[in-house]
Amino acid sequence: MERRVYLDNAATTMVRPEVVETMNEYFTELYGNPSSIYDFGQKAKKALAGARETVAGLINADVDEIYFTGCGSESDNWAIKGVAEKYCSKGKHIITSKIEHHAILHTCEYLEKNGFEVTYLEVDEYGMVSLDDLNDAIREDTILISIMFANNEIGTIQPIKEIGAIAREKNIFFHTDAVQAFGHVPIDVEEMNIDMLSASAHKIHGPKGVGMLYIKKGIRPENLIHGGAQERKMRAGTENVPGIMGFAKAVEIAGETMEESIGKTTALRDRLMKLIPEKIENAKLNGHPTSRLPGNVNFSFEFIEGESLLLYLDMDGISASSGSACTSGALDPSHVLMAIGLPHEIAHGSLRLSLSDFNTEEDVDYTVEKLVNVVDRLRQMSPLYTG
Amino acid sequence: MERRVYLDNAATTMVRPEVVETMNEYFTELYGNPSSIYDFGQKAKKALAGARETVAGLINADVDEIYFTGCGSESDNWAIKGVAEKYCSKGKHIITSKIEHHAILHTCEYLEKNGFEVTYLEVDEYGMVSLDDLNDAIREDTILISIMFANNEIGTIQPIKEIGAIAREKNIFFHTDAVQAFGHVPIDVEEMNIDMLSASAHKIHGPKGVGMLYIKKGIRPENLIHGGAQERKMRAGTENVPGIMGFAKAVEIAGETMEESIGKTTALRDRLMKLIPEKIENAKLNGHPTSRLPGNVNFSFEFIEGESLLLYLDMDGISASSGSACTSGALDPSHVLMAIGLPHEIAHGSLRLSLSDFNTEEDVDYTVEKLVNVVDRLRQMSPLYTG
């Protein structure tokens, strides 16, 4: 294999060398437990405090509003179940959307089995939630609105600030799953009226196994993981100091380079979005044309199936995904592509290319060249293609 | 500070260089998502399968019975709440002990608020649960017994096999929090009749932020973290491949060196247990004299207080703990020392020294020498000391 082009950064990212370096010191040198009293543990505690400040800074939160967790899914579960359990006396209705990540959807389904009612908002053909629908869905007993910041499959960015304003006006908590957006696009929890926000380190060149939940002061969800007094008694478990320090390093770099990075990846994205339909007939863009993540490209190619596409691309050294990584291996087309109204057979032939800082224009051009061949080859094999 | 003697290995351990090396490859080279279809992700998937085999091997479990989590606390929470939720129709009574880690105790207290009844078994002066008490506590509606394998503060090892036999006979699930025992002493889930077992990587020179729950085939606790299909649909979240590979490496080394390591640390432990009361009057050993972890030493020194002791030892480069790391910073004496019947004022003056493979006889002798001085100095300052 001559060349490797990694275009699955929405699934997970390479850990930055600077992040690895940061973590290594904490693995073998400063490995003390931050709850310990001796100097050696207190150093870890101080380091943690610094990390919390860095992470808070990126979204304009207070240090005391940042809680480290074990992954984005844990953050999502904690936010939803924690609010549901703690505030159920106020009501048992939750509003979310049809295109949320499974960490939200399956958690909501779990709550439905336990006496909660959940409204799953429809989205339009671009994956956008409608504010009118949201307003209509709100009831007396609605306690939580959870709408993702940006979709992991089709990249569509929701009108978060407006959703937050509606929630605030109605005195309903607003959580956003920002796992795909955090560190990629500017987020200001104050300005955007966000009460809770989930993020995950491994989507921004940080380590796997570290997540974060922002919880606005005054909100106190029930704990998901009970035990020791860590994270101000809200999330037990010996703090993953190396992982958290690595996360903070990744956040620091993401913050410093965000503008530049958005410029660069948007240019690559737009190049893909221009070249692909130019060179391949019957290629349909999924997701919003402009309100979308800088790194997300998603196309459906008629007459072919996604897995074959991925496997052939892999032979050319290109790593991509079809639907979300979590659902590959499943044979049903993704719930997101269904929700934006794609017919099954077209949804089956979808391809997600997700870019990072580390990709280049050569990567893009190489990918388009190979993609043209692969799609053609599969179409020649397809009984549906009459072209 | 001339010398650093780390004697707080029960709180957390140094990550072994071999483990760091293993992880580093997965941070920057093999960073693919194991759920992805391309070769690059499939390599990660294969690596994970190998790790699962290694971990299963250490406790004689099947690969399909190993579930990776984000920490020992998560494993404990999942086991207890997962069984409680899933099997509550069979009964709502749980049996545990008074000396469990907070990850168990606070989870049980949470369940008590939700309609479950919990019996907290007393322990004797050595921290041992009584099988008679256990038998007496079992009711028609008992669904779960959770007794820790070895105590984190005083090192006492429980009669796990016998407890398991009782549970099995009565058709009650048996969970054991083996966070302190896993990788330190031999565990055989088959022979010991264990249905569920929690472990944590950072206690055996693996990384922080990786835990494990063994769940015997046929048992299906409700998920704690809902979402993606990872861990055979039982624990969502992108797999922490580097962390899990590091955990497996630590397990591999722990398995290979266990006999030797037990011999070595037991010798150091026994040397401390002999020298300390020889050289310091009114020093009382806490925990069982023989059925205890190879690396655990715990003494109470009359007339002095633990935090001062730790701080003075720290000045001599010795890292130790007083009670469990999770409760330091709290001013109440630990619930474990209370449960074994220590009077408050004596519990306040307790010291835990926890050894690892990396400690030497020189460490021990240096520590005893310094400890003698520090205890003497604090006693000279104490209004209680009349010596």
Place this chain on the structure above:
Amino acid sequence: MYTEEVMDHFRNPRNVGEIENADGIGEVGNAQCGDIMKIYLKIDDDIITDVKFLTFGCGSAIASSSMATELIKGKSIDEAVELTNKAVVDALGGLPKVKVHCSVLAEQAVKAALHNYAEKTGKTIKGLEDFDPDFDVHEHEHEHL
């Protein structure tokens, strides 16, 4: 995920294409479910002298079609009708559990093509008496997703 044999047949599928004026054509599956297989047969003196396929589907669907065509090429009708999905799976060195239905589809496509040949020629093929050309493998298979 896939064996070397699967990847070999996926990478270089044998017998791709159509046969003009084929003696038997079988199509199974449906696009909604993400897989369609179409098999073309050329039959002389009860011997399958040529076979081609077109497949819309995943890697194992393509490999299964390719392998199935290889397994029946040059064989008699009576031999071909006995092709089982298990034989395809075995020849491929195994398939992941969730992908076994792709091999079932290949078996069905071959049978459908033979059935079509029988209908056209008015012959009876032993073993196809109960064959239902509209059989939908997915109705039974979608549960393990």
Place this chain on the structure above:
Amino acid sequence: MYTEEVMDHFRNPRNVGEIENADGIGEVGNAQCGDIMKIYLKIDDDIITDVKFLTFGCGSAIASSSMATELIKGKSIDEAVELTNKAVVDALGGLPKVKVHCSVLAEQAVKAALHNYAEKTGKTIKGLEDFDPDFDVHEHEHEHL
């Protein structure tokens, strides 16, 4: 966790020990709660000419006692009685929130010793009229654990 000043007074506590035939002795706290402070005063002409302490307690308890003795040494009774826990905390450059009660204990120990001196000598000390030598700081403090 602790400031340099706290650590300095902890590392090298000033005025440790007892005074034989002290003019005033105060003891506060209790061993159950993990802290006892005992202060000995030598008083000549209403001036504290010597002061010593013994403490069973945590790092900040030892540092607070040490600092409190330094703050009242050489001072008049009227000055000493005005020693507040806040003055001790400030002089130490701050204490962690959960440790502030140690400084309260130091203030109480000084007052208890002065109270004892007043009782012994039959003097009245302004500001100690309402002082309760059996005051237990822990009853009010144990909640923030």
